[in-house]
Amino acid sequence: MSILEISGLAKVYASGTVALSDIDLTIQRGEIFALLGPNGAGKTTMIGIICGLVTPTRGTVIVDGKDFRQSYRKVRRKIGLVPQELHTDAFEKVIDTIRFSRALFGKAANPAFIEELLRDLTLWDKRDAQVQELSGGMKRRLMIAKALSHEPDILFLDEPTAGVDVELRRDMWRMVRRLRERGVTIILTTHYIEEAEEMADRVGVITGGKLILVEEKQVLMRKLGRKRLTLNLDTPLTAIPVELAEWRPELAAEGHELVYEFDARAEKTGVPSLLRRVSDLGIGFSDLNTRQSSLEDIFVELVHNGQTA
Amino acid sequence: MSDNNLRGVWAIYKFELARFRRTFWTSLVLPVLTTALYFIVFGSAIGSRMGDVGGTSYGAFIVPGLIMLSMFTESISNSSFGIYMPKWTGTIYELLSSPLSAFETVLAYVGAAATKSVIIGIIILATSTFFVEPRVDHPVLMMGMMILIAIAFCLFGFIIGIWAKNFEQLQVIPLLVVYPLTFLGGAFYSINMLPPFWQTLTLFNPVVYLISGFRWTFFGAGDVSIAVSMGALALFLAICLGVIFWMFRTGYRLKS
Incomplete structure (x- = not known):
């Protein structure tokens, strides 16, 4: 069942920049969706429109059956937003800012919930500290706590781990999974492939304001995974023998490796014939391995094709 | 009934008043000190050489003007800061993404700033009793006008806070426009004391009508009739509300 339906969403800024062009996207309840794209692809604009920070040029957003303009109150109560930049007050106490956020979204005070939230995000010991005393990582957790303070059904995380150290990134991933277990739908943007690969159920690739692909991770x-065969040669080659030209392999590691990329799902991968030809030519190799290409390779390929198309 | 967010309004109102509380002593001491200085200079030193103005001693005559002077500047600066700071720190994202209507947002910010202005107005009035005999002919009307003027100038400050792109712009209107207009708007004199040409020119200064009206609630007499003052106040309120309505409708300097 869908919780978010975006149709025909477009944004042209006053400067004439087309940030988004006709985005259609449906998000399922309880899923983790990663919006993957390079900087300036339109990820933040899209989130901004859904959350009320940016006025769309056209298009509609339906959240849990409610139109985001007509029923903006109901829609916004269901959404929590963690923006990319660290925007915090300086002089407030940590716990006061969380209470403020909850009340701002119209929820009655709930000290037990706030305590649990702060403990979850390891901020409880800092509850009486001024926000300006917190480290960068803590401030980011504080912003997540603020976004979760009104118990939203959908959480938007805009580049949640940009500029975050490895440990905090792992913490963040764990937290996102815990939230999903509680039924929260999570939409995150990232330009780290690793992040999408690690966490997402589905991935949308956005570039130049266009959603060029949405697929189960x-x-x-x-579908797009290509494999790469690497042969470790006994004696290095200086050039590809003409007899191997039809496979279009490449040399790597200063001629010590012969690399052949192939489509793992193709009927004829070309691997057996290549190996036969290699032994016919008397090229010795001590080892071979194949590797599934990562989401990153897929992404680069998609973005590249999207731009040249 | 359920379609409002009074909890959100109350949260902002409390947050803003807490901000004022942090600077409570400076906010409190400053108007008291300023008022005392004005009374010493204008009331005692110069005032003793001035005759009565319309049957009122000069010291008492300047009380309404002094209250207005402080309230104008306090209202504009508190209200403009209130909405400018979240824009500057970036925390405005939370406000924009919250289930709060434009009216509720204005109610919260302007309500908090106006509350502080009225408190300061009352403090100045109380301070003045140390120097002169206070006389308030129409206390209910006086309070009513004080509150409405506080709201009007807080709305004006709110507009400046949304409009301003930097701290300089935040200061420029209060310092270069409001302060001179107030000084020349009859805070310290009756416009009847001016040569005829300047009297006519002064009538183009909107602040004259506000100060005159407020003074009327004290002494039952002003430079212009109380009805004209009330009309000017209503017009000022309407213009500010109109501009704010337009700002929220178009997302002017709030949304991209």
Whole structure:
């Protein structure tokens, strides 16, 4: 069942910049959706429109069956937003800012919930500290706590781990999974492939304001996954022998490796014939391995094709 | 009934008043000190050489003007800061993404700033009793006008806070426009004391009508009739509300 339906969403800024062009996207309840794209692709604009920070040029957004303009109150109560930049007050106490956020979204005070939230995000010990005393990582957790303070059904995380150290990134991933277990739908933007690969159920690839692909992560990786065969040669080659030209392999590691990329799902991968030809030519190799290409390779390929198309 | 967010309004109102409380002593001491200085200079030193103005001693005559002078500047600066700071720090994202209507947002910010202005107005009035005999002919009307003027100038400040792109712009209107207009708007004199040409020119200064009206509630007499003052106040309120309505409707300097 869908919780978010975006149709025909477009944004042209006053400067004439087209940030988004006709985005259609449906998000399922309880899923983790990663919006993947380079900087300036339109990810933040899209989130901004859904959350009320940016006025769309056209298009509609339906959240849990409610139109985001007509029923903006109901819609916004369901949404929590963690923006990319660290925007915090300086002089407030941590716990006061969380209470403020909850009240701002119209929720009655709930000290037990706030305590649990702060403990979850390891901020409870800092509850009486001024926000300006917190480290960068803590401030980011504080912003997540603020976004979760009104118990939203949908959480938007805009580049949640940009400029965050490895440990905090792991914490963040754990937290996102815990939230999903509670039924929260999570939409995150990232330009780290690793992040999408690690966490998302589905991935949308956005570039130049266009959503060029939406796919289950596993399917995406299978469908577009190319494999790479690497042969470790006994004696380095200086050039590709003409007899191998039809496979279009490449030399790597200063001629010590012969690399052949192939489509793992193709009927004829070309691997057996290549190996036969290699031994016919008397090229010795000590080892071979194949590797599934990562989401990153897929992404680069997609963005590249999207731009040249 | 359920389609409002009074909790959100109350949260902002409390947050803003807490901000004022942090600077409570400076906010409190400053108007008291300023008022005392004005009374010493204008009331005692110069005032003793001035005759009565319309049957009122000069010291008492300047009380309404002094209250207005402080309230104008306090209202504009508190209200403009209130909405400018979240824009500057970036925390405005939370306000914009919250289930709060434009009216509720204005109610919260302007309500908090106006509350502070009225408190300061009352403090100045109380301070003045140390120097002169206070006389308020129409206390209910006086309070009513004080509150409405506080609201009007807080609305004006709110507009400046949304409009301003930097701290300089935040200061420029209060310092270069409002302060001179107030000084020349009859805060310290009756416009009848001016040569005829300047009297006519002064009538183009909107602040004259506000100060005159407020003074009327004290002494039952002003430079212009109380009805004209009330009309000017209503017009000022309407213009500010109109501009704010337009700002929220178009997202002017709030949304991209």
